[in-house]
Amino acid sequence: MKKYTHFLFAAVVVVAMPLLMQSGSLASEVLIFALAAMGCNLLLGFTGLLSFGQGIFFGLGSYTVALLLTRWPVPMPLALLLATVMGALGAAVVGWVAIRQRGTYFVMLTLAFAQMFYFIAYTATGLTGGDNGLMDIPRPNVSILGFDLWTLASPWQFYGFVSLIFLVVFWLLLKVSRSTFGRTLLAVRDNEERAAAIGYNLRLLKLQAFVISGAVTGLAGALHAMMTGLAPLSNAEYHTSEMILVMTVIGGTGNLFASLLGSAFYLLLADWLSQLWPRWLLLLGIALMAVSLWMQRGLWGLGETVWNRLQGHRKQSAGMVVAPSAAAVPAKGEQA
Numbered sequence: 001m002k003k004y005t006h007f008l009f010a011a012v013v014v015v016a017m018p019l020l021m022q023s024g025s026l027a028s029e030v031l032i033f034a035l036a037a038m039g040c041n042l043l044l045g046f047t048g049l050l051s052f053g054q055g056i057f058f059g060l061g062s063y064t065v066a067l068l069l070t071r072w073p074v075p076m077p078l079a080l081l082l083a084t085v086m087g088a089l090g091a092a093v094v095g096w097v098a099i100r101q102r103g104t105y106f107v108m109l110t111l112a113f114a115q116m117f118y119f120i121a122y123t124a125t126g127l128t129g130g131d132n133g134l135m136d137i138p139r140p141n142v143s144i145l146g147f148d149l150w151t152l153a154s155p156w157q158f159y160g161f162v163s164l165i166f167l168v169v170f171w172l173l174l175k176v177s178r179s180t181f182g183r184t185l186l187a188v189r190d191n192e193e194r195a196a197a198i199g200y201n202l203r204l205l206k207l208q209a210f211v212i213s214g215a216v217t218g219l220a221g222a223l224h225a226m227m228t229g230l231a232p233l234s235n236a237e238y239h240t241s242e243m244i245l246v247m248t249v250i251g252g253t254g255n256l257f258a259s260l261l262g263s264a265f266y267l268l269l270a271d272w273l274s275q276l277w278p279r280w281l282l283l284l285g286i287a288l289m290a291v292s293l294w295m296q297r298g299l300w301g302l303g304e305t306v307w308n309r310l311q312g313h314r315k316q317s318a319g320m321v322v323a324p325s326a327a328a329v330p331a332k333g334e335q336a
Contacts, residue, residue, distance in 0.1 A: 034263035036054065039244075
């Protein structure tokens with residue numbers, strides 16, 4: 001059961017959100033950006049690659065599903081699959097170039113690709129709608145041979161659909177992270193020179209991680225477009241890459257469930273602060289500074305620290321209870 005703990009945690013959160021939240025759209029958004037954060041975590045937490053290009057794959061997924069559902073009669077599941085493929089292809093292109101450099105130059109390359117994609121999306125008005133984006137994206141039901149299997153009309157019905165996809169992807173990424181491939185990525189992250197000396201093909205490993213990350217992020221972008229009915233230019237902005245990266249760091253790197261924590265913390269805090277003050281981004285910035293200064297391992301690291309301290313206190317208490325009874329036993333040779 002121990003190796004399924006994180007999946008059970010994720011399932012509990014998925015089940016609990018409808019009981020604790022009033023907005024089905026906000027709950028869906030938490031899971032959608034958790035998907036994007038998990039894709040980013042595969043690069044940053046497992047491979048050690050700090051990428052500012054996640055908005056490219058998110059935007060590709062949004063535009064692909066928007067075009068397929070508004071201009072061509074493509075079934076919705078197929079549209080989501082093709083959006084996932086487009087995210088993977090975009091990541092393959094970006095990764096093929098970016099992984100040729102390391103450190104600061106790698107970050108600069110991903111940022112340059114993000115700016116290029118934004119400019120292309122802004123100028124290709126016939127394809128992307130330019131500054132207006134693509135609007136009136138339908139949310140068709142899940143159907144087979146004309147029979148509706150799943151109605152997605154209401155926000156909570158769509159949340160159920162997103163929840164199923166999220167749990168399936170979470171399970172698959174958990175398998176990937178615990179496979180030989182995932183363990184090899186950790187070796188690359190911890191000591192790239194030693195991994196190369198052993199004989200691992202670093203470029204191939206990094207490119208594979210990029211492709212998987214892009215596929216998951218593209219799927220998240222497609223679901224977001226279906227949720228809002230809009231594929232805006234903002235999905236391809238640098239801010240989207242930054243937001244996904246911040247969610248990943250807040251939750252904690254190297255842990256998939258932490259990505260869900262980071263997404264929920266960021267979006268729910270932003271929603272709450274926006275109701276308190278029009279300049280809520282200032283308050284959000286202060287909160288993020290506090291996280292960076294005192295929670296450098298993220299929310300998951302904070303939870304682990306608290307749990308370990310509680311376990312330590314319990315062991316100390318148990319030792320204090322046992323000690324008097326042990327002292328009461330007469331030593332060998334003493335009078336009773």
